[in-house]
Amino acid sequence: MTAERSVLPSRFSGLSIKLIATIIAVILLVEIVVYLPSLANFRASWIDDRLRVGVVAARVLDAVPDVMALPRNLTDRLLTSAGAYAIVYRREGQSQLIELANPVTPDVVVTADMRQRDLMSLIMGAMDTLFAGPGRTLRIVGEGDLDESLVELLMSERPLRQDMLAYSRQIGVVSLAIAAITAVALYLLASYLFIYPVRRLTQNILAFRQAPENASLVIVPSARRDEIGIVERELAAMESDLFSMLRQRRHLADLGLAVAKINHDLRNTLTSAQLLSDQVATLDDPKVQRLAPRLVTTLDKAIGFAQSVLDYGRETAALxxxxxxxxxxxxxxxxxxxxxxxxxxxxxxxxxxxxxxxxxxxxxxxxxxxxxxxxxxxxxxxxxxxxxxxxxxxxxxxxxxxxxxxxxxxxxxxxxxxxxxxxxxxxxxxxxxxxxxxxxxxxxxxxxxxxxxxxxxxxxxxxxxxxxxxxxxxx
Ligand SMILES: Nc1ncnc2c1ncn2[C@@H]1O[C@H](COP(=O)(O)OP(=O)(O)OP(=O)(O)O)[C@@H](O)[C@H]1O
Ligand SMILES: [Mg+2]
Structure with a gap:
């Protein structure tokens, strides 16, 4: 009863490829989990930077008695340095607005309220910015430097989104590099520790099973002291046992065959002798008469013995x-x-x-x-x-x-x-x-x-x- 013979899987369908794929997948998964909050933080600090400029501008406005009287090119410079279309400053129920000389009328306005800083809303905001279409206007709301003052900035969302995309690309490249380096390092380690020895064992088992009477195929165990070392030594012992058992069995089978042949011929020869002795027993000579019966029983016994040995060989084989x-x-x-x-x-x-x-x-x-x-x-x-x-x-x-x-x-x-x-x-x-x-x-x-x-x-x-x-x- 021989089961179907197995073949050693190629390098790319065996254990190694499964290992590499798993390592890369896990690392990328971890990177995604880390990426979301870090992108949200990136966006928050980007907006904070703009807001700070807005706050400085608001303080200047606060000090000026009449904003409208300021020179146009000064307010435009103030606004472009913050990257904003307009800045609104509210305090004690009053609000002041400065905007560009030729004001922009926004289409779609999204609000980024930086007074809400919990991680979830930061992440949601970041996702919203990342997947938004072009042409949106961002309304940034934050606290001013005085109590209960509020600063608002209106600006295009585009530069923020572009910076976020660039940041994501950087993280992506770094993540892939980390995943690849880790996978290769772990793969080399695992190859050395497991995959190579397991492949060697597998190869040896496959080869030995095809030719168990070839003693040179008995595995030479390495000096490892771990589980794989034990497997190697046990396999070596098992293979040498099997080798000697097979050889012994073959010798016994050969011997058995020889015995059966000899026995068969012996029985035939004895049967002829029995016929002769039967004839001898009919002779009148008193000496012969005395010895013949003993001769006959001895031959009978010998034939019986030969017969039962033959039967043993046959009997035990039949179902x-x-x-x-x-x-x-x-x-x-x-x-x-x-x-x-x-x-x-x-x-x-x-x-x-x-x-x-x-x-x-x-x-x-x-x-x-x-x-x-x-x-x-x-x-x-x-x-x-x-x-x-x-x-x-x-x-x-x-x-x-x-x-x-x-x-x-x-x-x-x-x-x-x-x-x-x-x-x-x-x-x-x-x-x-x-x-x-x-x-x-x-x-x-x-x-x-x-x-x-x-x-x-x-x-x-x-x-x-x-x-x-x-x-x-x-x-
Ligand atoms: N009923 C029995 N009473 C006493 N001794 C017995 C009995 N049956 C078996 N034996 C003993 O057991 C031994 C083994 O029996 P077994 O039938 O295996 O071989 P055998 O009778 O000697 O030879 P064979 O049956 O092959 O001609 C016998 O030699 C005999 O000494
Ligand atoms: Mg008996």
């Missing part, structure tokens, strides 16, 4: 093919094959209900019972002292499981068998045993979603085959 099977019938067959049916001394008791039908692989499940029953018979035959030897199979239910128990009243498991129970080729504790029976039985049971366990009991031996109740077919 169970499930079909409804009557357990009674299956057990009868297995008992017959295990030579329990019609046995001279051992009584076989099949207590499984006739109606029990399970969805199992008949051939494989038959092998499980054959092995268990054969073991029981062999154990009982090896202990002739036991009175009324008996083998029984019974069924019980527990929660979501069906338990089929194979029990005998034999001598119990020898300690040597107990230690390596269910381990192929290791579990045998009797002469001529291969140690495969229980290993195969357990493997088949597990492939059916069940478990095979040795039950704890004082006398005799009992194996419990625990199968999921979902395998049961109800009539």
């Amino acid at each position: 169970p093919v499930l079909a409804p099977v009557s357990m009674r019938a299956l057990l009868e067959d297995a008992a017959f094959e295990a030579r329990l049916v019609g046995h001279p001394s051992i009584v076989f008791a099949d207590q499984v209900s006739e109606t029990l039908v399970l969805n199992v692989d008949a051939a494989q499940m038959g092998r499980v019972f054959l092995n268990l029953l054969k073991n029981a018979r062999e154990a009982l035959e090896a202990a002739p002292a036991i009175a009324a030897p008996q083998v029984s199979v019974s069924m019980s239910e527990e929660g979501e499981s069906i338990i089929l128990s194979v029990a005998d009243n034999g001598p119990g498991l020898p300690p040597r068998a107990r230690d390596n129970l269910f381990v192929a080729f290791e579990g045998s504790a009797r002469a001529g045993g291969t140690g495969l029976g229980l290993a195969i039985a357990r493997e088949i049971t597990e492939a059916h979603g069940g478990r095979l366990v040795l039950a704890d009991q004082p006398a005799g031996t009992r194996f419990d085959l625990i199968l999921p109740a979902s395998l049961r077919i109800r009539a």
Whole structure:
């Protein structure tokens, strides 16, 4: 089961570009938040400057008894120095006005009341100026230098707006420069700290997965002590483990194949020898008559051994093919094959209900019972002292499981068998045993979603085959 192979993303679709884009976006966002109040302040101080000139002019006017008598070019100079069309000075209910020699009649007038200085109205005023169309006239209202005096200036809004635009451009250029420099600096740092090592890891994983038997692809960890260093070292350990496991597995597979071939030939050769020995057994010579039966049983054993090794190789590879099977019938067959049916001394008791039908692989499940029953018979035959030897199979239910128990009243498991129970080729504790029976039985049971366990009991031996109740077919 191999998942689709991944490819390393290009430099511009991977982590790096996401990082740079995020940094720039965040910095620009911060700059906008800072920009609004600073633009509002810029506008306020610009207007304050003009207002100050207006206040000075107003003071002069206040000192002059008759404003109208002032020379025209003097008032014009006063007004142009403030950049205004007209200045109005109000005090104690009286107001004085000076304006240009050829007065301007304003179209659209907006008021900038500098007595209101909270941030929100300053920002709103700045936005209004920035996005306004051309040709508006600005009416600036501010306090004079004496108590309760008021100064008003009328002027074109254009110079203010142009200065604000120039200021915004400057801020924009500076912001972009800051964002770019920060992004590059952070990118270089992050590249060195994360992106480069992560790319190296990614590249290595991709390459190693394609050729895990190539030991030169095992990553060489750096000396870093941080999390990435740990990942590198763990990956290196994992890759070398995988490498040796794969190599070992291949060797084992090769060996297994060789054993299977040798075994196969051996069995054929032994079968020929068996035929010969059968013929030898018919000879009249008394010596031959004495030795032949032993020869025949020895050969039988050897063939049985070769056969069971071959079966082990085959049996474990096949997936169970499930079909409804009557357990009674299956057990009868297995008992017959295990030579329990019609046995001279051992009584076989099949207590499984006739109606029990399970969805199992008949051939494989038959092998499980054959092995268990054969073991029981062999154990009982090896202990002739036991009175009324008996083998029984019974069924019980527990929660979501069906338990089929194979029990005998034999001598119990020898300690040597107990230690390596269910381990192929290791579990045998009797002469001529291969140690495969229980290993195969357990493997088949597990492939059916069940478990095979040795039950704890004082006398005799009992194996419990625990199968999921979902395998049961109800009539
Ligand atoms: N019912 C039993 N009573 C006593 N001992 C048993 C019983 N069943 C198994 N054993 C012991 O467990 C060992 C392992 O059994 P297993 O079936 O795996 O191998 P085997 O019978 O020796 O060889 P094989 O079945 O491959 O021919 C046996 O050698 C035997 O000593
Ligand atoms: Mg056995």
